[in-house]
Amino acid sequence: MPETSEHTSIKKRIEAAKEGQQPASLFPFAGNPRSAIPEGLPLGLQDYLELVDWSGRCLREDKRGAIDQKAPPILERLQIDPRHWLYLNRNFESRFRSLVGAAHSVRAACEHLGKRWAHGIRDCERYFSPPPAS
Template structure:
C-alpha cells in the first residue's frame, strides 16, 4: 500500500466536499450547494493545508485554530505561552483586512 492517498490533496478535498453536498442533500448536516469550497470558507490557503497535513504533529502540541481563538483560549486557561501559536497565525488565521 503506498503512503498517503493515490491522488492530490486538492482532488481529495473536492471529493469530500462534493460528497457532502450530494450524498447528504436534504439531511441534517448537509453542505449547502451555494456554499463555496471548504478551504475558501475557512480562508485557508490550499498550500498551507497541504503543509499542515504533512507536518501537523510536529508543529502543534496543544491548542490549534485561528491565532486569535488560540490566544483567547490560552488566556482563559491561564496559559502564558502556547506551542505552535505562530503557525496558527501563519497557516490558520484569516488574512488581515487591507
C-alpha cells in the first residue's frame, strides 16, 4: 500500500498531513491551477492520494507489485470520511488556527508546548480521529 511503502514521497506526505503539515523536503501542493498560481504542484493532496492509489491498482508486467483491487480506497484506509475531506478542503483556514491532526496528537502537542487549549480541537476529533473501536 502506498501509505506504508518505505522511502516514498506519498508516505512522507501522508505522515506530514496527519500533523497538518506538508513535508519541507518535498515540493508543496499549490491547489488547482489558475492564472496567479503559487509555486508548487498544481493539484491538491486528495487528488495526489487518489492518483497514486489509482495508479497503484494498474497491473503491469514491468511493476514489482500493485495495490490489490479489493483494497478499499485510500481515504477509507486512512480513516478519512470523503465528505469530511471535501468540507475541510473548502473550510480549512476558517476551522483551524493552530494545531491540526488526530485529537490525541494535538493534545500531546499542547501538553508538550505548555498550551492548555487548541482552537479547533473538536473539529480535530470530528474530522481527523479514528472512530472508536467496537
